[in-house]
Amino acid sequence: MARSRRTTIKIAAALAVLSAGLTVPTAAEASDPVRLTRFIGEQRLPHLMRFKGTVVGGLSGIDRDPRTGTWVFVSDDRWRYDPARFYTATLDIDLEKGTFDGVRLTGVTTMTRADGTPYPAYGQPYSADPETIRFDPWSTGLLWGDEGDRPDATHPDIPVSSSAVRIMGADGRVLSELPVPSNLELTSADVGPRRNQGFEGLAVAERTIAAVTEGPRYEDGPPPTLERGAPARLTTWSRTGRLRGQYVYPLDALPAAPNPPTGLAETGVSELLAVDDFRYLALERAWMEGVGYRVKLYEVDLRGATNVLNRPSLGSTYRAVRKRLVHVFGRPTQNLEGLAWGPRLDNGECTLVIGSDDNFAADEVTQFLAFAATGCNL
Template identity: 40%
Template sequence: MISDDRSQLQPARFYTARIGVDGDGVHSVDFTGTHPFRQPDGSVYPPASAGDGKVVDPEELRVDPRGCQYVWAQEGDRPKSSSDPVIQPSIQFAGRTGEYRGQHPLPSNYRITTGDWGIRRNQSVEAITFGAWGGLLTSAVEGPLIQDGPVPDLERGALIRVTQQNRSGQMWGQFAYPLEKIFAPSDPTSPWGPDTGVPAILAFPDDPDRYLVLERTWVAGSGYKIRLYDATTRGATDVRNMDSLNGQQVVPMRKELVADFDDLGLSTIDNTEGMTWGPTLPNGEQTLVLVSDDNFVEDAVTQIVALGIR
């Protein structure tokens, strides 16, 4: 499990744990270790206050099915001020104790650029997954690129980009995924606007075109809306050569609602941002294990949820 601490509390890191899951639910979460991610020179990543432009914002961690090394994504930073450094997003390879093992090439339109172009601040590469038994690495940006149109509002959703690449980084395809519109108006007294995006995707191992897609939305006064979709790239327009999706006629990925967390009877619904396949149950159901991000604040929780997928 990856921490999204930008080395402010401790060096950017990940944890290992054993999670007890069966047909009766989640029984235990036992942490077994932690390791910092290492830079190429072996040092840990510094906090933003160091001012050297080497900050990372860890968001997703996967185990490579071929060789069991780790692959992790960090979304970089589009600075608020022109005097601050641009931190590009990256997908990196790491050993089992966090040592640097190289980088996976990103599509050129995943870069943070100046002006009205490129990835939005804090809506970068947050979702990665292996498919085709490890032959494909798929990534998704959390929100729409600036040139692809505005972020979702109460009237309309938005298109984000999902990219399939082989293990060497060669692009197999890039597709538009339709993000839902905002589900409720914001509390007008809040200084914070709504926040929505795709924090995680998960490939079906035996179908390179099929994914579970997690959509997470927060609205001031209404809390979180967490929805899980079954989506496919089959039949969708390959948009890799389209500079902008704004106003273009494209066929997006088709999706079908699998679960709305409001319907699951959970004790609370929080900032769910991670998911992975769990064990297969005796009744044939495949478990799906999800985790929330508490943002290091006291009024949020780190919540483990297990679902049975038929």
């Protein structure tokens, strides 16, 4: 514990030295919008692939360290097969040809609590639900988003496990957590985020950390339907972990009815990726029973949006973030949950890699899609 505390203090001190004020750019200074120019390749991992004693699957978040070129994938397994963990990997992207030719796992690390023990399994107190991961540009560690868990009408015996954004070392041990706004604390009552609607997307920009809930809180209204969308909440912190703001992300309505009409359906934000300190890419992923997945990619701009950090309920007097549609994924599509910038191609284009969570299901796949892009501001 003492070593973890000293490490956390060192990280906080380093972040404080690096921290700077946020300046809103003028329209003339703003970067071009993000555009996907072409598809450059797809790679898959085998179903229930074995790697170093673990079962590979449930890859719900991906990222690349621009300093080393190392990729990382986080699994939301929750000890169905193995404890919470992340994998390191290499992606073979030919910078001259602009092709995506392979993916190879290189390592696996168990994610642990401050005392070095793995997170308990699903349904137990203090379990973890890793949904997103980012390299920490200000240290050698990583940040990851824990969606947490809580009881609801269909799962009354699930204990409350906090939704969180955590900082961990390269060895997987947690070092610290960012402060969570009181309006996003999970409870056992119909207050705060719903079950499976906590932190799902995480982004790290030059001066800002941002995380978005998958769906609406109880106080902010019901989940999306065919007729209307719903408000999720996007929260930002400074480099030092100070809460900076919170904004409404307007979710789309369901894109199709389930089949049968009484079947299950859900939609929400599955990942967030920084373009700069004000703009983000967001994956909106919907699933309808008997229909499958529908996924869109949006560019989101926080400038001009109302800061709702201190609002326990939204009411109607607020301005949501602006959304611009970047891409609609073809059908059928997979459960796309990972989103990361890859290396820049020799022709100047950026690369964007999108990954799928197969849910360990035989009829879904672990897939990586790579696109060339412009306007990435790297």
